[in-house]
Amino acid sequence: MPSPSRAGEDDAEQVEHAKETLRKSIRAARSARSERRRHEAAEALAQVVAGIPAVAAAGCVAVYAARPGEPDTGPLLDLLAARGTRILMPVLGTGLQRDWAAYAGADDLRQRAPGRPPEPGTPQLGPAALAHADVVVAPALAVDTSGARLGQGGGWYDRALEHARPGVPVVAVVYADEVYEADARPLPRLPHDRTVDAVATPSGVRWFRSPDAG
Template identity: 50%
Template sequence: MSDDLRKRQLRRDAIARRKTVTRQERDAAAAALAEHIVPLLDLVGVQAGTSGVMSAPHGRGHRPPTVAAYVSMGSEIPMRPLLSLLLDRGLRVLVPRLGSGLDVGWALLPDMASLHGVTCEGTGMAQRPDEPDTQTLGPAALGDADLIIVPALAVDAHGVRLGRGGGWYDRALTYRRGGVPVVAVCWPWECMADDLPRQSHDIPVDWVVTPQGAQRL
């Protein structure tokens, strides 16, 4: 089986398994995920159990540390509890902002109330994550991030991540600063014992976090 065919099969299998997860299991997973991210906040200069604004690491001045995360949708583990935790700790939080057409970028998330649903023209249906009503920033805004949290359908022991196939995060991650850790979020059964297919443009992640805990890769 070719790498492309194997990736498609892995995606189908992952989505089929996710559809068996109950709402109660999703809610419990969301709460556990937020707890497991707390120790990783040390990587961006925020100590577990503290709140408020702190200086950014790596000589980035006196602005709050910045975390680039995402707003979940569909079968993904709900991210709102984690986003709320990040905001409560005084972090700057960036989330994807697709804008119009194929434009992609980031937006500052000032608070949870600013998130709103986005419907695709002609369908009246939400086909992308909620977005904040703030300025759309370009792809280079990811260079401000001190920690990057991305979704995954599977991750192997080498940090190879399986996404949904659009390659958006692989392109986005080219803008991160050197040494900034990337954390993939997935379900426990999506941590693969076997190697995933890897292509030249794939950017490995440094950590994987599931509702059962965090693991450095």
């Protein structure tokens, strides 16, 4: 009979295997989307996220620059910048080092290494800068209706969100078919995986925690 610690390790390995299998499937489906469909989704998504009352009222929002295949956040960044909203963007250091920098326009974004999302060239502000954000818009591959989020696998956001202010809403962004009903199709999840408060798709936003809850 395996020891409790060994059994726990086996369970964790099974969860990670299930996550990676699902990631491959979702990435393949995303890569099959046409350029036209991606563009239409990006424009719709910008309106959905910008229309969230907490985002509309925010002085500072944390938003990422999408990688190829991800729902494009370019139109959202343009819309928020035109409003005068301060935008914080993630900066990836070595390993899982976390940092943030201010968005200074699309022309300032650079992909610093293959596979990494574009990053701003403005001064790095440190991981604690996330505490200035009134809303955090986070990438995801899938979300279920319990708030479980499937990320890319590095755990970057799970750790970065430790610096968000308590009660600040975290909104994951996916395509509509990447939202799963938790009762029928729960996402594989480990105890340390951070849940999100809402999911935004080109079709609308769905809250799992009241946006007015502290």
